[in-house]
Amino acid sequence: MRISTQTFYEQSKTAMGSQQSSLLRVQQQLGAGTKILAPSDDPLGSTRALAVSQSIALGAQYSASRGQATQTLTMEENALQSVTTVLQNIKGLLVQAGNGTLADADRATVATTLQSNLDQLQGLANTDDGNGQFLFAGFKSGSAPFVRQADGSILYAGDQGKRLMQVDVSRQMAGTDDGRSIFQTVQGGAGYVSSSAPGNTGSGVFGATTVVNMADPDYGKEWVISFSSATSYTADTVPPLSPAPAPMAYAAGSPITLGGLQISISGAPAAGDTFKVATARNAGTDVFAVIGDVIKALNTKIDGGGPEGQAKVLNALSTANRKITNAHDNVLSVRSSVGSRLNELDALAVTGDNRTLTDKSYLSDLQDLDYATAIAEFYQRQTALQASQQTFVRIQQTALFNYL
Incomplete structure (x- = not known):
């Protein structure tokens, strides 16, 4: 069959163009480090890779939320630990004030110490996260939740909102607790x-x-x-x-x-x-009010007032001691809840890291390039292109005049 010169050129050009295209594709894969350069290369693989990438991105967001929740809960735990210490000190002072040998001046000294503890407790109740957001204010986190009034009483200016964080696919968690549930509440089993x-x-x-x-x-x-x-x-x-x-x-x-x-x-x-x-719930659950009442009782002069004055102080101390004990138990209960949430965050972090690792491994299987195979294919394509070019040159130089 006779092949025209034009046909020969067209076929040679097409063959070399195909070889060059294949070589260029391998070069691009090596440069990008992926075997999927465009969705058309592997439509199914591209779809799966996109879904897995979205899952990894969501996992990163959940991880960031868990980190933020861990930070705020840790700060809350530290604050409540200090609150526990203050309440224990107050209980000790109440026992000390019940000593029948104390004079008015001695009880006034105890009252002054209790006032210092009350101020410290208010400061802990107004703990912020370092960014101007108060931990125990609920949704009103921009302002201090416990405000001292002109008469010396301390009122709660926050609300009972819970700032929830999405820490996993189907888990929302409160990053803090509101002040009312900590300082103005008692447990159902309180005495x-x-x-x-x-x-x-x-x-x-x-x-x-x-x-x-x-x-x-x-x-x-x-x-x-x-x-x-x-x-x-x-x-x-x-x-x-x-x-x-x-x-x-x-x-x-x-x-x-x-x-x-x-x-x-x-x-x-x-x-x-x-x-x-x-019942404890109906007897007054505000720990600040309790401490304020016992300070007033201790500052009342009873020397020379006989057993009646002493009875007022002892009864006030007994009532305050029971209420402080109930408040202390409530704080311990909240601390237990905080600890449980921190443990859960640790468990969720392990699960999330394992899930992310699995997703990344699957994504690598879908799109990462096998460099050994790609390099071998690169040299194969390069050799084929060079052979096509050399063949074209040799055949182009072939003419009947070369054999006359």
Whole structure:
């Protein structure tokens, strides 16, 4: 078959162009380090690679959120650890103030120390993250949550919002806790709180309240013990029972049973004196108010006031000690929650790192270049192109005149 010169040139040009294109593609793969230069090279592989890349990017975002949550929770744990120490110091001061040998000046000194602890506690409650965001303010993190008023009381100016962080695909976690749930709340199992009325004039001093019968139908109610005389009292609930309970004879130190609870009162209560036994939630849960009340009681002068003045101080200290214990238990509960969240973040970090490692390995299988194979193919293509070029030159020089 006769091949025209034009056909020969066209076929040679096409063959060398194909070889050059193949060689260029291998060169580009070597330069980019990937075997997929365009989606058209491997449509299915490109689609899978895009999905895996998105998964890796999301994993990086979750990892950043976990890092931020770990940072804020660690700062909260450090602050609550200091709060725990302060509350323990306050409990020790309350025990010290109950020493019957202390004079007014001694109790005033204890009150001054308690005021310092109160100021320190307020400072811890207003802890920020170093960027002007207060940890315990809820959503109102731009301003201090606990603000001292003109009368010396401390009020909560934040809210109960929870700043949630997306720390994993299906897990949102609170990075902090609001101040009300830490400093103005007690646990559901907190003990009863006993207190005496501010206007009591006798020397009656209440003891600890114990639970003796949780099956009592009146268990869980609040009680008021009212003395009609130094030898007679009435124990009634809030709201009052119907019919009203009958008066009972009072004997100093004898246990008084009411609604599955038992309490003893010593000393000599006066007519009109009242004592209240309330659930912890209804007895006042603001730890700042508790400390403020006991400071006022310790600053009250009672020297020369007889057993009646001493009874006021002892009752105030007993009430404060029970409330501080409940607040301390609540702080420990919150710290336990913080620790659990930190442990969960560690576990999620391990899971997330393993998932990212698996995704990166799969992505590498999809698109990373096998350099040994690519280099071998490069030399193969280069040799083929050189052979095509040399063949073209040799055949181009072939003519009948060379053999005449």
